[in-house]
Amino acid sequence: MDLFSGGGGMSYGFHAHSSFKMYGAADVEVGKPSTGHGAIGCNATYEANIGIKPMAVDLAAIEADELAARISPSRGVDVLLACPPCTGFSRAVSKNWAQDDPRNSLVARVADHVSVMRPKVLLMENVPQLLTGNFRHHFQALKSSLEEMGYTVRASSHVLTRFGLPQQRDRALVVATAPGLPIYTLEDIWRGYSVREQAVTVRRAIGHLPAVRSGEQHHRDENHTSSALAGESLARIAAIPHDGGSWADLLRTPETEKYLIPSMRKAVEAGRLNAYCDVYGRMYWDRPAPTIKRECSHVGNGRYAHPEQDRQCTVRELAILNGFPEGYRFIGQSRKNLYRQIGDAVPPLISFQLAHAASWILGGEAPELKAAILPGSTLRADDLVVEEAQLFLA
Structure with a gap:
């Protein structure tokens, strides 16, 4: 299940993984706060690529039990994806140094959905300021609620170039697992490996277009x-x-x-x-x-x-640079909103790796890093470099 599903960046990694099936999604489709609900049109993009029509609901207003009754399978979900808006935390917005954006409260509200759906794994992506900024108490509230329910929580920030994205994108990744389950992150999948410098360049990504x-x-x-x-x-x-x-x-x-x-x-x-x-x-x-x-x-x-x-x-060039496969379709009433769908998105190149981490948590089998390379993205198997310590162990 994907909450705040946008154009499908987080979902697509799981959609492309053979062990997972997307069941439902929800997004209110806000472009700018002034434009109102439905303006950005991202649910059409999601449906065109994932094959599921997200519910156009305001996750700040709907209660968790009502949402679960409308879109959650009766047996619950194995993985809950929840990536609330990052605008209110981002240091790129000057007022965020002093003014707490009302949208930030959506982070702590994710715990309500967890308490109802009881997923085995929760995944969240946001800007690093979610963990370290002036309004990190929203994340701390979520973390405390999850731990009270018995979940193990691991949160850390990364420049996603480290994981093969051809972009300097600094993001916080949060993984929480239900009682009795191990916890693995992208750091565990990439242990002993790095990526070639030329593999994450603009030339490599879009020079052929x-x-x-x-x-x-x-x-x-x-x-x-x-x-x-x-x-x-x-x-x-x-x-x-x-x-x-x-x-x-x-x-x-x-x-x-x-x-x-x-x-x-x-x-x-x-x-x-x-x-x-x-x-x-x-x-x-x-x-x-x-x-x-x-x-x-x-x-x-x-x-x-x-x-x-x-x-x-172009829209296509920025999509590729943000980890989308080259054939991904973006749909919307304005080109500006297509750009917004891309800028808002979790890179599918990264979410596919997160899907492998979730599969490892649930199935107990560690994935090979080569298997976690998203087909159609810029990353290739021969871009991976085995670090010296790993060679010595081998």
Whole structure:
């Protein structure tokens, strides 16, 4: 069962694993708080790829027993996936240093669903500030409730490049297991292994995709399309050097300096180029992508420009960089919401590995790491490197 199921990133790893069957999901489909329920359209994306239509219910309002009665099988579930919104914890939102977002309370409410459904395994993904930020008491409340029910809880943060994702995505992963069961995480699956540096680069992930112009849609892939840039916005990107260039490079000549917008000039005056340089920046070919955030639909929101083509990275490109298989279909009424579905998602490349960890917990058989590589994703078996200590033991 998947709560806060979004476009299916967490579910897809279990859907692709032969030992699991997705039974149900729920998501209220909020784009921005101001747009109301149903705006982001992620449930259609979920259904197109997982084959289940999620319930469009507000998990902040519905009681756990009512939800379970409507979508949970009578025998209960083995694994409960619950990834509440991370926006209220993220350090990228300045007000989160002092203001507790009401959505943060959804974390502790997950314990209510656990108490009713009694899953054998609970999995949660969020930003690291869930565990360490000013409002970590929400997680502590969840942890205490789970432990009172006899669950064992393990929570830690990781840069997911460590597990083969071609993106610098720092995330907290929470695993809880019912009494009597062991507990395993991605650290256990990857023990003794690392990944080749070239396997997690932007070039490796999207370098093979056909070129498209800004705002155009490729005729063979409706998701290979980007936010349209025109006029001075397009000229600004064209003036930024390829392969990792940023707006700060516009300062080099009077011909390009004219493309600075007021916020850029203020950053120059305040001497904070380093803190602001990713805006209107190009990705580097031979590095992992930057964190793909919820508002990744415009070059003005981060380093989301293509390394050499004069445009925003397409929906398809950012999906691949966030661990989706290349054939995943994104459905929605606006391209901006497709980008949001990707930025919100747990990378399927990672959730497939989590499915193997859950299978190990439930079945008792440790998986081979090669078996935990999601078909159709950027990671390959020959990308795995056996560490020296492991070779010595062998």
